[in-house]
Each structure stands twice: as C-alpha cells, then as structure tokens.
Amino acid sequence: MYNINIYILVMGLTTFAVRFLPMFLLRRQIKSTFIRSFLFYVPYVTLAVMTFPSIIDATRSPLAGGLALAGGIFAAWKKCSMIIVAMICCVIVLLAELILV
Numbered sequence: 001m002y003n004i005n006i007y008i009l010v011m012g013l014t015t016f017a018v019r020f021l022p023m024f025l026l027r028r029q030i031k032s033t034f035i036r037s038f039l040f041y042v043p044y045v046t047l048a049v050m051t052f053p054s055i056i057d058a059t060r061s062p063l064a065g066g067l068a069l070a071g072g073i074f075a076a077w078k079k080c081s082m083i084i085v086a087m088i089c090c091v092i093v094l095l096a097e098l099i100l101v
Helices: 004-025 033-057 062-077 082-100
Strands: none
Touching: 033 062, 062 082
16 A cells, blocks of 8 residues: 655655755845845754754653753853853753652
C-alpha cells in the first residue's frame, strides 16, 4: 500500500522547489524594506520555533525548563556571553530539578 519511492520523490521535489523557485522567481534585488526585514528575521524565528519547545520538554519537569528559559532570556538581555547564558540555564535546571523532584 505504501511506496517509499513516492515519498522520496515528493521529498526531493519539495527540497528542489524550495531552493530553486526563489532563484528562478527573484532575479533582481529586493527593494521592499518590509520583505527584506521579513527575510532577515526568518532564520531567527525558525530557530526559536524549533528550540523553545525542546527547552521545556528536555527536563523532567516543565517548570524547570521554563525557569531556565526565563533565566536565559534575562541573562541574554543583560548582554552575557553565550557560554555564560548556557551555564546559567544549566545551573537553574539542576537546582530546580533538585528542589522540585
């Protein structure tokens, strides 16, 4: 009933279309500031959408993940380096799971 070759073909065509169509359709520089700013933030939004649910689900307690997320956002807002933010998040998760579980 299921043919894996069809799935592979559809996946390949989709990947090809996503990479080929912008090059084919957009031959000149984009001048619209709205579209340029939208395209500038797409990678950040994609990374956030993939990362935030994992932060909550990676711990034994969703509360520990949420506290680490809040602590990481606060540390990043205070302009801490990436390694410091990661260490703060790890310590928050460790302490929260020791206290909560």
